[in-house]
Amino acid sequence: MINSNEIIDDIANKEYEFGFTTDIEMDIAPPGLNEDIIRFISAKKNEPEWLLEWRLKGFAAFKKMEFPKWQHFEMPALDLQAVSYYAAPRKKKQLNSLDEVDPELLATFEKLGIPLNEQKALTGVAVDAVFDSVSVATTFKGKLKEMGVIFCSFGEAVQEHPELVKKYLGSVVPHTDNVFAALNSAVFSDGSFVYIPKGVRCPMELSTYFRINAQNTGQFERTLIIADDNSYVSYLEGCTAPMRDENQLHAAVVELVALEHAEIKYSTVQNWYPGDKDGKGGIYNFVTKRGICKGAASKISWTQVETGSAITWKYPSVILQGDHSEGEFYSVAVVRNKQIADTGTKIHHIGKGTKSRIISKGISAGHGDNSYRGLVSVGPRADNARNFTQCDSLLIGNQCGSHTFPYIESRNKSAMIEHEATTSKIGEDQIFYLNQRGIDSEKAVALIVNGYVKEVLNQLPMEFAVEAQKLLSITLEGSVG
Amino acid sequence: MLTIKNLHAEVEGKKILKGINLEINKGEMHAIMGPNGSGKSSLASVLAGRDNYTVTEGEVWFNGKNLLDLSPEDRAREGVFLAFQYPVEIPGVSNLNFLKTALNEIRAYKGLPALEAREFLKLTKEKQQLVDFHSNLMNRSLNEGFSGGEKKRNEIFQLAMLDPQLAILDETDSGLDIDALRIVSSGVNKLRDAEKSFVVITHYQRLLEYIIPDFVHVLYNGRIIKTGTKELALELEERGYDWLKEELHLKESV
Ligand SMILES: Nc1ncnc2c1ncn2[C@@H]1O[C@H](COP(=O)(O)OP(=O)(O)OP(=O)(O)O)[C@@H](O)[C@H]1O
Ligand SMILES: [Mg+2]
Numbered sequence: 001m002i003n004s005n006e007i008i009d010d011i012a013n014k015e016y017e018f019g020f021t022t023d024i025e026m027d028i029a030p031p032g033l034n035e036d037i038i039r040f041i042s043a044k045k046n047e048p049e050w051l052l053e054w055r056l057k058g059f060a061a062f063k064k065m066e067f068p069k070w071q072h073f074e075m076p077a078l079d080l081q082a083v084s085y086y087a088a089p090r091k092k093k094q095l096n097s098l099d100e101v102d103p104e105l106l107a108t109f110e111k112l113g114i115p116l117n118e119q120k121a122l123t124g125v126a127v128d129a130v131f132d133s134v135s136v137a138t139t140f141k142g143k144l145k146e147m148g149v150i151f152c153s154f155g156e157a158v159q160e161h162p163e164l165v166k167k168y169l170g171s172v173v174p175h176t177d178n179v180f181a182a183l184n185s186a187v188f189s190d191g192s193f194v195y196i197p198k199g200v201r202c203p204m205e206l207s208t209y210f211r212i213n214a215q216n217t218g219q220f221e222r223t224l225i226i227a228d229d230n231s232y233v234s235y236l237e238g239c240t241a242p243m244r245d246e247n248q249l250h251a252a253v254v255e256l257v258a259l260e261h262a263e264i265k266y267s268t269v270q271n272w273y274p275g276d277k278d279g280k281g282g283i284y285n286f287v288t289k290r291g292i293c294k295g296a297a298s299k300i301s302w303t304q305v306e307t308g309s310a311i312t313w314k315y316p317s318v319i320l321q322g323d324h325s326e327g328e329f330y331s332v333a334v335v336r337n338k339q340i341a342d343t344g345t346k347i348h349h350i351g352k353g354t355k356s357r358i359i360s361k362g363i364s365a366g367h368g369d370n371s372y373r374g375l376v377s378v379g380p381r382a383d384n385a386r387n388f389t390q391c392d393s394l395l396i397g398n399q400c401g402s403h404t405f406p407y408i409e410s411r412n413k414s415a416m417i418e419h420e421a422t423t424s425k426i427g428e429d430q431i432f433y434l435n436q437r438g439i440d441s442e443k444a445v446a447l448i449v450n451g452y453v454k455e456v457l458n459q460l461p462m463e464f465a466v467e468a469q470k471l472l473s474i475t476l477e478g479s480v481g
Numbered sequence: 482m483l484t485i486k487n488l489h490a491e492v493e494g495k496k497i498l499k500g501i502n503l504e505i506n507k508g509e510m511h512a513i514m515g516p517n518g519s520g521k522s523s524l525a526s527v528l529a530g531r532d533n534y535t536v537t538e539g540e541v542w543f544n545g546k547n548l549l550d551l552s553p554e555d556r557a558r559e560g561v562f563l564a565f566q567y568p569v570e571i572p573g574v575s576n577l578n579f580l581k582t583a584l585n586e587i588r589a590y591k592g593l594p595a596l597e598a599r600e601f602l603k604l605t606k607e608k609q610q611l612v613d614f615h616s617n618l619m620n621r622s623l624n625e626g627f628s629g630g631e632k633k634r635n636e637i638f639q640l641a642m643l644d645p646q647l648a649i650l651d652e653t654d655s656g657l658d659i660d661a662l663r664i665v666s667s668g669v670n671k672l673r674d675a676e677k678s679f680v681v682i683t684h685y686q687r688l689l690e691y692i693i694p695d696f697v698h699v700l701y702n703g704r705i706i707k708t709g710t711k712e713l714a715l716e717l718e719e720r721g722y723d724w725l726k727e728e729l730h731l732k733e734s735v
Contacts, residue, residue, distance in 0.1 A: 424572065428533075433569045435553035436529050436562075437583035437643065438590065447582060451573025451622070 028217065029086035035059065037085050038186055044086065045155050045190075048162060058175035058185025065179040071313060072371040072403055073340045076247065076284065083249060085187040087217040126151055128192045128208045130221060140204065149233075150195040151206050154222055157193035164195055168226055172255035172290050172319070180251040181288040184220045188253070191221035196231040196262070205461055210239035212272070212283070218249040225255070227262035229295060234265040236464060240308070243273050245281045247310060252287045260295030260322065265303070267460050268316075269468050272308035277366075279338030282310025289316035293325030296351070301328035303459040305468045306341060307475045315373065317346035320354035320382075327356040330456040332468075334475055335368025335400070344374035344405075349385035349415070358389040361453050364400035365476060373405040378415040385415045394452050395425040396445070396476070446473040482507050482678055483548075483647055488539035490527045497523045499703035501539070505647070508675040512689055512714065513682045515700035516722050521682045522566050524700070525649045529563040530556050543647070558590035560646030564636035564653050566682075571623040576635070577605070579623050580642055587643060608641040612668035629656035637665050641672060648672075649680045654688040666691030686718040699725060 029037060038059055042052040067075055126140035128151065144151050150161060157165050175185035192208040212219050227233055239250075250272060256264050266289075275282025285308075291300040302316040312335075318327030329345035347356040362370040376387045393402035408417055426448055434444035449472055450457075457465045483505040490498040497520050505511055513521055527534045528541065530553035541548040548556060571579070585595040596604070609616060614634055624632050633653050640648050650669070654662055669679065669692055681692060689697070689711055697713040698705045701722065706729050707713065717725075 427569070429569050430571050432529075432531055432553060433565065433571070434579075434583075436557050436565075437579070437639065438554055438557040438587040439583055440552070440554045440586070443582065443586070447574050447579065448571060451571070451575070451578075454573065 027086070027088045029084050031082050031084045033080050033083070033085065033183075033187070041086050041187060041189065044088075045158070047158055050166065051158060054170065054175065055186050055188075058182050059187075061176045062179060062182035062186055065182055067179055071342050072373070072405070073311065073313075073342060073369065076311070078249065078284070080183070080249075083218045085218065085220070086189060088189075126204050126206050128153060128206075130190055130192070130208060130210045144202075144204070147200055147203065148197040149200060149202055150193065152193055154188075154191040154193050154224065157224075161193070161195065164226065165193070165224070168224055168255065168257055169222075170255075172257060172292050173253050173288050178288060180286045181253050184222060184251050184253045184288070187218075188220045188222040191223045191252070192225075193223070194225040194233060194235060196227045196233045198228040199230045200228075201231065202233040205234050205236055207236040207238065210237070212239075212248060212250065218251065220250075221252045223252070223254040224257075225264055225266070226257045227259060227264050227298075229260040229262060231259075232263045234461060235267070236461070237266070237268045238271070240271050240273070243276075243281065247275075247282055247284055249284045250287065250309075252289075254287070254289040254316075256289075256291030256300055258291065258293050258295060258298035258300050258322075258325075261297050262295060263299040263301075264291060265301045265459075266291070266316075267303040267464065268305065269460075269464060269471065270304065270306045270308055270312070271471060273310075274308045274337065274339050275310040277337045279310065279367075282339070283308065285309035285312045285314065287314040289314060290319070291317070291327075292319040293322050293327060293351075293354075295325070296322040297324045297326075298322050299326040299328075301330070301459070302345065303328075303330040303456065304332070304343075305453075305456070305460070305471070306331070306333040306343065307471055309341075310339060312339075312341040312343055315344050315346050315375075317348070318356065319348045319350065320356065320385075321350045322354075323351040324353040324355075325351055326354065328459075329356075329358045329360070329374075330459045331360045332363065332453045332456045332472070333361075333370055333372075334363045334365070334472065335370045336365040336475065337367060339366075339368045341369070342371040342373060344372045346375040347377070347387065349376070349378040349382040349387070349412075352381065352383045352385075354382055354385045356385075356387045358387070358391070359455055360389075360391045361456055362391075362393045362402055363396070363449060363452070363476070364393065364402050365396040367399050369401040369403075371403040371405060373407075375407040375409070376417055377409040378412050378417070380411045382412050383414050385412060387415075387417045389417075389419045391419070391421045392452070393421075393423045394449070395423065442473075445476050449473070449476055482544055484540075484542040485528075486540045486542075488524075488527065488541060489537045490523065490534045491537055492523065492534050496537075497534070497703055498527065501700075501703070501705060503698070503705065505678050505680065507678060508673075509696070510673065510679045510681070510692065510694045512692075512694035512697045512711075513680060513700055514684065514697060514714065514717060519700045520703045521700050522651055523703075525563055525566075525651045525680075525682065528556075528649060529553060529561060554586070555590070557643075557645075558587050562640055562643060562645035562648045564633075564640055564648065564650040566651040566655075568624050568632045568636055570625045570627070572625045574623045575620055576623050577619050580605070580639065583639075583643060604642065608638060611671055612637050612641050613664045614638040630658060630661050633657055634661065634665060637668050641668065646676065647678050647680070649682070651682045652684065653681070654683055654685060662688065663691065686714045689714045701726065701729065 038055050128138040173181050175182055196202050258264050272283035293300055300318045306312050320327050327347050333341040333343050335341050360372045364370040372391050378385045391404055431441050431444045485501050485503040488498055488501040697709050699707040
């Protein structure tokens with residue numbers, strides 16, 4: 001017979017399924033954070049002088065900054081000198097096509113369910129695969145190029161489209177923004193770059209898959225997406241990492257720029273290694289994500305499904321600068337075992353008639369601790385700005401925690417801001433009710449959780465919604481009697 | 482079909498069931514009555530496998546299987562259905578999706594394939610009519626915001642859908658208005674057949690005018706102290722339980 005303690009224990013004991021490592025020859029820089037390593041990375045990537053200077057400015061800013069203290073968890077000790085800031089699969093020669101990518105690498109991505117072979121790839125999804133610090137392959141490039149869509153690794157964009165990179169890099173998340181953004185500016189390795197030209201509706205989902213493999217490395221990628229006037233793009237990000245006893249830092253920066261009438265949908269299914277049941281190991285996911293609706297009537301929408309990482313600490317934000325622009329944030333964050341999430345969003349209403357919608361669904365199990373932290377600010381010019389926030393927490397068991405920190409700053413009387421919050425618990429009596437109808441506890445939890453997160457998963461493209469649903473039930477598996 | 486022998490059970494260290502004996506054959510309708518707190522819902526819970534009850538003594542056999550060895554979901558799949566006295570609300574899970582999952586889990590257990598969407602909808606419609614269940618409740622979240630009566634009727638609708646062998650109805654009549662009581666009882670009567678058995682727990686003789694029981698048992702202080710036919714229910718209605726308690730005390734003091 002099942003009791004809820006067993007359910008919760010089982011949830012806690014479920015193994016991480018992507019925890020394997022890949023054996024491959026790597027170029028790894030010695031650990032340590034200093035100007036030399038920054039110059040080394042920049043040289044390795046054959047970067048122009050202005051970019052090296054930008055990195056060095058980032059480093060200078062970083063050295064003056066301190067780690068924040070306002071977060072709702074104890075900041076782990078981070079030894080940034082013990083980290084290696086560059087790791088790349090060793091290339092035998094310049095790659096001209098996918099056939100020349102190390103088969104071991106292709107196999108790794110296959111195993112993760114991300115086939116890089118275009119014949120096998122999901123139709124309608126172009127993938128950029130990032131392994132440790134570098135992008136190893138981008139699919140469907142040719143097809144996208146025909147429409148003028150640029151989708152490539154960040155490194156490649158620096159070489160091929162320096163004017164675009166120079167114009168927008170740091171324009172949304174400046175190198176002085178916060179300590180992790182400053183660190184990223186100094187040592188970022190690779191990432192994805194997207195440019196959608198005026199009037200183009202990108203014909204397929206663009207997707208980046210991040211894989212940390214090497215030991216003692218951090219991952220510091222940078223993503224920059226620019227949607228020019230009247231364009232549309234839907235972009236997805238997925239990630240996994242091997243199981244390791246030590247913690248690894250992931251400090252990425254994502255910048256989105258939506259020009260007039262443009263729309264960017266950015267979805268994340270985050271499944272970094274969460275650490276074991278005692279909280280040993282796991283990724284520190286300290287990421288800065290921000291978009292600006294620069295043009296009038298533009299729209300940025302963030303959707304995130306966060307199931308992994310020892311600590312998830314991020315607030316994908318939107319600056320609503322253009323009049324009548326719109327921002328959305330849809331989030332599911334799951335913590336179990338000793339996982340911690342302190343996540344939410346910031347929406348800045350600057351332009352007139354700007355609208356935003358925040359739907360946050362926290363799920364806590366085991367000893368997990370989940371915080372929603374959100375800011376809605378309305379500036380003096382933002383007449384008739386509107387915000388709706390719905391912030392729900394679902395608890396499984398008695399040992400987890402959930403907290404809500406909503407901040408509202410309004411400097412315009414015509415603004416309408418609505419906030420709703422609920423906390424519920426999957427009760428033993430609910431599970432028993434479903435058991436009594438022939439549904440086992442594991443399925444019962446999945447049924448309840450799927451119902452709870454439906455509104456957020458509906459925002460994801462179909463295939464990924466199915467993936468995310470599976471991921472959630474695997475993550476919360478453990479109702480096995 | 483169901484044999485309960487000398488069943489003792491406790492909850493949080495408190496003895497609740499103190500030696501229940503009951504034999505239920507195929508096609509029979511048993512009514513259980515008894516004062517508040519006498520252990521009627523507890524008996525239902527123990528049969529359904531609620532884990533806060535500990536069985537300390539006794540046996541329960543269901544179609545040749547030791548029921549107490551089975552998990553709650555397997556008991557359900559074997560054909561034990563409990564219409565709850567207080568059905569829970571499950572926000573976010575649609576009534577329809579829930580029923581489909583339940584039905585297919587039970588079918589899978591029996592080695593049957595999942596019902597196709599079309600067949601499922603056909604079945605739903607048919608049973609909905611049988612127990613006169615409002616279709617606008619179908620797409621709502623399971624019991625969320627349902628009125629007391631609507632929840633009870635949903636239990637009967639589920640009963641019709643899942644088609645169990647043994648249905649235990651725990652005070653399904655409480656909270657129903659007069660029309661709903663008639664509708665629910667006629668639904669139950671339509672579901673009655675030679676293969677199915679029912680245990681209806683009730684406080685009211687009125688229900689038993691619609692659903693004619695083969696046996697009426699009185700549960701008091703964790704034991705069945707009297708068994709009779711439907712006339713016993715009438716007598717209880719008139720005289721209450723005190724005379725039975727007195728009879729019992731006399732017997733015990735001898
Ligand atoms: N979890 C529990 N902890 C302690 N006592 C309990 C618990 N559950 C039930 N009981 C007690 O068991 C006894 C029997 O309860 P039960 O619900 O079975 O009564 P009932 O016959 O169904 O009553 P009613 O007619 O009021 O529905 C009551 O005294 C009740 O307080
Ligand atoms: Mg009761």
